[in-house]
Amino acid sequence: MSDEDEVPVVKKARIFYGSLEEKEKLRLSREGISSTAKDAVKAGIEAGHINISSGESMEMEERVKRRERLRNILSVVGPDALKKSKKEDEKAKRTQDEYQQTWYHEGPSSLKEARIWLAKYSLPRAVERLDAARAQKEIPESTRTVKQQELHKTLRNVNNFCSQIGDDRPISHCQFSPNSELLVTASWSGLCKLWKVPGCTLIRTLRGHNTNVGAISFHPQATLTLEESDVNMASCAADGSVKLWSLDSDEPVADIEGHSMRVARVAWHPSGRFLGTTCYDNSWRLWDLEAQEEILHQEGHSKGVHDLHFHPDGSLAGTGGLDAFARVWDLRTGRCIMFLEGHHQEIYSINFSPNGFHVATGSGDNTCRVWDLRHRRCMYTIPAHENLVSSVKFQPNDGHFLLTGAYDNTAKVWTHPGWSPLKTLAGHEGKVMGLDLSPNGQLIATCSYDRTFKLWMAE
């Protein structure tokens, strides 16, 4: 189901008073039709593109009159109309209909295997998570409150710890390694860089992309259990290339091909077996790295898909698109289980809370929304920033606060739940394009259009 052969919608020229186009039209209508055009017109009439007669008395009409009318119509419709074939028209109509209803097609058999694997992977994790949540609830209220206040206190004291020029082009994305000792940044120059934190010393420059790199992401087990030579990172670029990297080389280990348009994000499934990519061809893909193939090409957004995040259990995936909607997909059944409707402009960021049932989305309407998966509703709208919210992240361990970065050059820390502003991380001179929290909870990293990335730490 690709739309490659679909003809783009014909741009209808707008006519302005006194424009040259109008003059041209007049001229055309005066000149009359050349003999070749006549044939084309005939064809057009047959094809049903050009509707000459409004009614019945075609036979009765005089020849002269008919020609006159044809001339007028042609001058309005333009010669392009003749070229459009009936076939193409029908096809466009068919695809339009397809969008208006839910339908299924059968995927490869490997898809079913993968889904069963995912189910078996995610169900015990869900049980564990719920058990942990229950245990957490056993802790008396006061202890929790004290802990919460301690956390808020430290967050109030978060300050800029260091700033480093990362590249000579804007830095679009940054991520901490799972052991919190490395930071990887992606730049529009096509280079990705690996930094030692908190020292901010450059370890390696990853060369491979030729255009803007949209995102680079660590494997969930990288630096923990994985070997250095294994695939530890994945990155994507605006030309549709997705590359896999190891930690010991500055060359990509492998390329993933199959995207024809910009790939905005790559995200690892918590199991590390699957890689998700979002593409601006209105789809997102799921790649099985063990089988080294694309197991799912998922449509559903009416515009490009920008961000993707996997549920901590590994059971769900959330995607946010430029159509201002976010969708939550069940990876096991392949169905869209929740449609997040409420934003007014593009969604640039989506993030699951570690508690498993909260989702945050950041949008171009300058708000951040928090959704409740259990009740399937929007819990709260945070009027977060004064420009589009480019990234949203929950604290990765217990989800007690929320971080938003935006194009108003700031990042903000919000309590969760409660959503009151705790701290504004101001200091960047350009738009904040990406941010991350270290898994050990010590550091916050933000990267910006001003070509720097900054580390923030509680004093």
Added chain:
Amino acid sequence: MSLPKREVDELRPWVERTVKKVLGFSEPTVVTAALHCVGKGLDKRKTTDQLRPFLDDSASSFVERLFEALEESRNSRGNRAAGEKNRKRELKEVFGDEMEGVKGGDSVESVVKKKRVPRFEEVEEPPVLPGPPTESPGMLTKMQIKQMMEAATRQIEERKKQLSFVTPGPIMQSIAPSQAANFMNDAIEKARKAAELQAKIQSTLAMKPGILGALGNTGPHNLVALANLHAMGIAPPKVEPREVTKPTPLILDELGRTVDASGKEVELTHRMPTLKANIRAVKREQFRQQLKEKPSDDLESTSYFDSRVAINSAQRAKRGFRFHEQGRFEKIAQRIRTKAQLEKLQMEIAQAAKKTGIQASTKLALIAPKKELGEGEIPHIEWWDSYILPSHIELISENRQRVEMHGVTNLVEHPIQMAPPVDTDKPVTLGVYLTKKEQKKLRRQTRREAQKELQEKVRLGLMPPPEPKVRISNLMRVLGTEAVQDPTKVEAHVRAQMAKRQKAHEEANAARKLTAEQRKEKKVKKLKEDLSHGVHIAVYRIRNLHNPAKKFKVEANANQLYLTGTVVLHKDVNIVVVEGGPKAQKKFKRLMLNRIKWDEPNSKRDDSDDEGSRKYNKCTLVWEGTAKERSYGEVKFKQCPTESMAREHFKKHGTEHYWDLALSQSVLETTDD
């Protein structure tokens, strides 16, 4: 009631004229006698009696006219009398101490009298009123007024009769009817005024019975005062100079008494040599009398006098020592000291809290909205997981591998693709904007073509050829022979054509012009922006928005820019929410953040506003963004005394997050300070 000398002098020329009219020749004796009567304050009947010997039949009519003239002159002098009164009041104040002893209880009565006696009644009352003379004029009843009216009409009728029968002179006859009418009107007017005045006084008295309690016994005192006046002989000295200036023939009877022309006794003043001391004593006495009399003289102003208004006594009361209680200042000092101590303590605590960072978070915890959502129950299994699991299967580790998954297939879903709420990627077509040169060229071409078409039509005979276009300059060329034959006519023709052309041109312009309404619509259309792509929203927070001028600015600008929204006033968190197009928002933002000087003093008289809060007054942009549609109507102000009320107001419009954010920002701001 005697008249002052000046007044009498004023009357003199008129009296002379009238006497001349009545008798046909001037008679100083009559004039003097008449003035004497008037000066003495005799009533009409007496005056008539006095003058009868001189004037015979016409005496009564003469007296009538005399009295009217008198009254007129008095009325005209009303203002002057008031001026005099003021002067005298000052005098009274100066001599207040001295006077008080003399007047004592009298003062109240005189005030009352002043109030109640309208001047004109003095004149009319005595001859006709049958009521007892002791009755105070203030006690005028309606009956009396009626009687007065009747008397007046009767008089007039009498006069008419007299005029018709007696006809004293040709001049009189012609004037009389109109005069009679005047008199009647006057009388009626006066009676009405009197009634009104009296009613007013009565009502005020009825309302405040305590104020003028001693009203009942005013009459006799009053009379006593009057009698005193006469007894003291104040009036004669006033009349005296007139007699001196115009000597009258001295007539003596057999007893050696001075008599007038009619043979009645006339009392002449006798000048006797006396000591200076005696003169002074008399003068002092007179002066005192005058002082006492004064209030009764200025009767007109009495209605403006309010006895309830306290007049400061001229002398200051003696000031005694006032000692503070012992220990009073010690107490105050102690209080201040404790307060300072408490403040210091609080400051320390706040400092400590700030150091540890507790304050902000506790405050934040305080403002955090009560979790109506709550954590909820933690489910046994998430609903999306339960979907794939067959029911009632326990997730125990042993059977994990054997569980058959429900609904796990290899089908790929293609859900309905929802169109985005705002379709922003419609092809944007820019207009073809021509350069100046191109525009000109285009115009030239179109005009040329239109002209050609016209010419074509003319050539084919479809249209009559246009009239040759003539100007003054080409007149000779176009209308050669005709111009030579009759230049004037041709010129007129040319000018007419020119005027016609001009008119056609102007009419075409006027037709193109938009009407006032259309122009207005156009302006509004320009201001109202296309909001199909969503409305832009801005939320501002102001510390102090009590200044009405600033409130007005906010509201007026929002309305003029067609912004909707709300303004919530709550202590030091005042929130302005506006929704509208991007351009309007840009202008409004400039207004709020740049143009209005929030920290300038409200106004000169508003100094009570404490310095601190004003100094730090400022406006901050809390948030700006977009939404699908407006959530508010026209900008309205809402006063919210409590936070919950404010939040409720926002929640009603589905925008409680604006309030939450603004409130927590303000809390954080105060802790940061």
